[in-house]
Amino acid sequence: MINKIKLGKRGVIGEGILMIYRLMLISFIALVVMGAAAVFYSYYVDVRDVEARIMAVNVVNCLAPNGVFLADNLNGYGGNVLEYCKISNSGKFYINVSVSGKKYEAGDSSLLWIREMYKNSAGESIKKYEPGYFSEVYPVIVDGKEDKLKIEVLVNHEF
């Protein structure tokens, strides 16, 4: 009688272990199918080039309101254009402004060489990591003289 009870307990434990194993197997299969669905049905809407363009327009309007570049004000901010324009930098932007032989920048400059790398070669599968880019030259007045302001904006991916 005692032997039978012992055997029954072992059987229950064995059944429990087998159940855990089966559940793990089913969970694994479910995860694989979910992963496949995630890969096939996910789609990334890329707006980084548009963001770069909007950022460039905002920065130029801030640095040169009505086309007059106010360099003295910017020097007080260590040349950080985003800080000067009170635009919050979430870490995904790099801005480079060149005017009258001076350079002002803000953000992570490593985005420049990432973009260079993509220009040279990039497979389709990693294309979504390419930074958004916008560059333009605007005519401005600096110290009463006509000059050019070149702005370059890069936007990092969000992954």
Added chain:
Amino acid sequence: MHEIIIHLILIGLIFALFFYVTAGRVNSKEVKQQVVEKEIALLIDSAEKGMSFSINKLNMNGQINGFKVENGKVFALIDNQKISKGYDYFSKYSVSVDEREDRFIVHVR
């Protein structure tokens, strides 16, 4: 007998969760959510101080049942979605949202 029932309930729960997550992907709710959040973030970024714009709750991307702007991010919930990662905007102005019966109004101040 009890073990089999527990077993079946657990398998049922796993598959219910699996179908719930997969359905979200297949019916493209997440893409629609992405479109709404990014469209509104870009509108906020390009808006001047004092501008307002409204978003209809019954949108071409579905029914927007939740919308908020918080910590520099835009969050939209489409067709009874429960979660959103949100999308960053970078406007230097203060942004707030008013909810009306049929639309949300975004104010850039």
